Amino acid sequence: MTTKRSAAGLAGLARSAPWLFSFVGALVIFAVTLAANNWSGAGQIITAALSFGAFYAIVGIGQMFVITTGPGNIDLSVPATIALAGAIAMTTMGGSDAMILPGLAAAIAAGFLIGSFNYLLIWLLRIPPIIATLSSSFIVQSLAIVYGRGLRIAPPPFLAEIATGRVLGVPILAIVTILLAVVMAVVLHRSVYGRSVTAIGQNINAADLAGVRVGTMRFATYALSACFAAFCGVMLAAFSGGASLNMGEEYLLASIAVVVIGGTSVAGGFSNVSGIWGAALFLYLLITMLNTLGVGAGLRQIFTGVIIVAVITLAGGRKKGRG
């Protein structure tokens, strides 16, 4: 009886606060890590989690808007965009503080072009998004190789300071990304664009009949995702002392994982921004916990898989409630 009720309560919670589970998961993992570490190093762990989590959050927010537009919508060009945008930004800036804004603009513009190209393939050639964004990522990655040739130019000092610096112990990049998340939450829940995206994800035909400009909105969404990936590429290059060709690789699965763990429905039409931050912290703390416990390479992958499945299962109460 009690289990039944608590199960129903859990499902209800998943519906009203889907973002909660990623934060609870992050907290649990944080507690385990601290216990294993004799309750020391908390500040250091949190600081690191905020700065590395920020990168997951940036790409996650863009990916979330894409996934929200309904089944089949996904952006696989994220890693290639990160590589190209990082290289463009570092080359344009050339290590000079005065060139930060032009460099950032050039990288974001490249992101916008990649996103537009993605949607062009989807819309004009009617290719499924998964294939369209995958094939464009090959092209973009090749461009990054030709353009960058592994060139490593140090970021301008001021940009490096933003990427790695702290204010009162809190990483500056994390503050910027939290502000970005707040703005995007307002955009998602309050703006015409955000509501259109959700409507398209729930039922694309109904949205069309209701007067939503489906094509424009989907175009904007793919462009947005690529711009966020580009921004992530710039900050990642600034953070790690220069752009490298393979720095985006881990963000393909991570960008999707933070969206799903954050409580956004993979089927689209139901999403939230705050869960992405919870999931970003969760993913990083998971690495910290496994490293603190000294788990070997093979077991680590198994643990990562099992824990992610567990959180998604817990947070997935919503899907049952939907039918």
Place this chain on the structure above:
Amino acid sequence: MVRTKLICLAGALALSAAMPAFAQDADTSDKNVALSNNYAGNSWRQAMIKSWQEATAKAVEDGVVASADANTTAENSATEQAAQLQNMILQGYDAIVLNAASPTALNGAVKEACDAGITVVSFDATVTEECAWRIAVDFKKMGVDQIDYLAERYPDGGPLLEIRGLPGTSVDEQIHAGILEGIEKHPQFEIAREVQGDWTQTVAQKSVASVLPSLPDVVGVVTQGGDGYGAARAFEAAGREVPTIIMGNRSDELQWWKEQKDENGYETFSQSIAPGVSTLGFWVAQQILAGADVPKDLQVPTLRIDQDGLDQGLEMTPEGGVTNKEYTREEAQELISSAK
């Protein structure tokens, strides 16, 4: 008159006596060589292809071979590379120099090439098929050498941090096995923690940062290359003293080392395989085509940079790349005779 004739005869005799020694310099100017490569998505492979192109362009110009094309598959996939090999068989190349996507999955295609009379030389990532030559890297030794070096620096030993490569790859397993072997030899060392670095600075930086709060003071960080700079940045960001990090010949690693050396006399060593090893593959293939007797298993020399050689090492390292060196025909001949 008679005398000149005699001299001519003597000359001809001397020449014919010398012929066997020059056998490996037999004419290969009508031979076509191809490079089959499975991946081009990082700076090491980019440099590898570039070295191939530069060295072989000169060899073609000098009339050593007729052509030496470089081919790379789009995706790092064994099936695609097998198809590429089959195309090369049809195109009628005389030799294929191969960096393989898999040690075993290409064996069928390699055997077909051998049966068609094509010389197959695999390097870096080699194939197990017996008809092919192998220029392999002794990854295990790269692990042992790191502990040997640390044992010299820190005779009392101490805890170490190990950064692993891509999990599940044989390179990662072999370097790791070498490190364990080194620790068996010098039991005063122990691995305090191991983290996953994927041979990528950004991944290593994140992994090391995540382990630092719980990491005791370590004397050294043993690595696999491409992860040393990320580790150094993680230690610096946490405000901890940077231990002796073994580097992997990447330009960012060497530049950081140089800065530290000038500032506080930081000491370490750096090692990796030069991407120009592709040119060693080319010359070995050329030697085989020229009729030289070449053992099937050869060992790639490691390019090692020590404290004194850092400046020279930096000169040999292109901005953003890996320390490189193009091998010559003479070096290939030396490698072959030392393996006999």
